[in-house]
Amino acid sequence: MTVPKNAAKVLIVEDESIVALDMEQQLRSFGYIVVACASTGQQAINLVREMAPDVVLMDIQLVGEMDGIAAAKIIGADLHTPVVFITSFDAKEIIDRAKLSQPYGFILKPFTARELPLIIDMAIYKHQAETKLRHSMEQLQTLSRRVLQVQESERRRIAIELHDELGQSLTAIKINLQSAELFKDQNPAELNAENIRIVEDAIQQIRRISLALRPSMLDDLGLASAIRWLADQTATRTGLDVRFQFAPQAVRFLPEIETACFRIVQEALTNIAKYANADEVLIELRHDGEHLHLGVADNGQGFDTAVMQKNATQGKSIGILGMQERAMLIGGKLTIDSAIGQGCQITLQCPLELVLPT
Known part of the structure; x- marks a missing residue:
């Protein structure tokens, strides 16, 4: 993994101040940067916008109208920041609802000191990989749209060149051939020479278009x-x-x-x-x-x-x-x-x- 711990910024969302302080001390001891501690869901959203952390450690049960799951949905979907849930509740209905916010991990309380950095590093690494993939897909979609536009533009350009240049040359030859039938007193040698010159110009036009392609x-x-x-x-x-x-x-x-x-x-x-x-x-x-x-x-x-x-x-x-x-x-x-x-x-x-x- 390429996530340097001392560069990773962590936001703690925990409404029990003693637990939040303990987590902050542990994270600092591992070399992480704790940007802030929040106690409510809305405060967490505001701090993510302001501090741009690399990962959010989110308690599911929070005081206030917005719990951790609701806050995580907004932070993940709108702010594109990975969330790791920290909870003492392992009831199936709570876990199933939490999954809908697409978290990057779960840590059940009480957790060991070894679990915390492992889950954080994996969450950041996964988020970085997904971000690169999303950007690549966006670039690919943009390129695909533009390729189709450029393709149509190039086809239009070639069609115009064929019509305006090669088409005119062939039309001129056709007129000369018709003139030879209509005006039999006209010098055939001059008409042939004119036709040859027009054909040579047409050949050069074709070569130029071919070289451009x-x-x-x-x-x-x-x-x-x-x-x-x-x-x-x-x-x-x-x-x-x-x-x-x-x-x-x-x-x-x-x-x-x-x-x-x-x-x-x-x-x-x-x-x-x-x-x-x-x-x-x-x-x-x-x-x-x-x-x-x-x-x-x-x-x-x-x-x-x-x-x-x-x-x-x-x-x-x-x-x-x-x-x-x-x-x-x-x-x-x-x-x-x-x-x-x-x-x-x-x-x-x-x-x-x-x-x-x-």
Whole structure:
């Protein structure tokens, strides 16, 4: 377990002051931080909001209109704080009602000194794991919604390009062919030359659309060549000074790794061009036989990473979520380091289970 006792903050909810004082002394002796002691359910709720403890030790029987079970329901459901019940009552009807508040544990009085830290640590550990899982599920749901939106947007863009560019070229060829039948005195050589030119333009349009969807060199020549092409394209289009450092080696990575790395670099360069206000970008790619290391750094204006993560969770930054999702799918770890005025560094490290020779 990764819960350091001296960092765990505990709220005691017990209406018997002598019992509460004894529990507080025991917890302090174990290295826990007792943030406060409450004697009523409403007071406990108010203190959780104010003190943000890591766990609440809750007596079931409390003075006042609200007992420990009712308070625990609010603390768990609304404030997302784990509750451990401490009670001398083991009647089935009380335990069954207590279960409805989804507590993180029970301790029956009188308890031994060894029970208390064990139950607390398990409750905090379980809550941390569930919180991570909940955040991951929220991010996944947000990403799924945004992926569908982006998918439809991309389909719409491709449909417009096919209609406006390729469709117009084919229409022009059709008109020329009809003209050859209607106006037999028109020079056939000129019509053929015009048709050939239009077909060549259409071919270039198809190639451009195809490259935008997936560059063929990623499959034919590998990750390094595809990133170098992407860097050159970005530099030409945006005016950024994009440098790519890679030690040439006669290896090919697994297709899923190459695709994920290429898309991460592509998204990073797009974000830099849109938001970073940078003029230099450095892309690095290397591997040590066991791990692949990919980095994209810029000298732009930077940003607050906490705000960025919040926006990503809320669906306001689909690019960040997409990069994190791609890294996760190949067993990698993506880190984003940035600060206001200090540029940004995106780093990917993923295991190489197999490297294919070229």
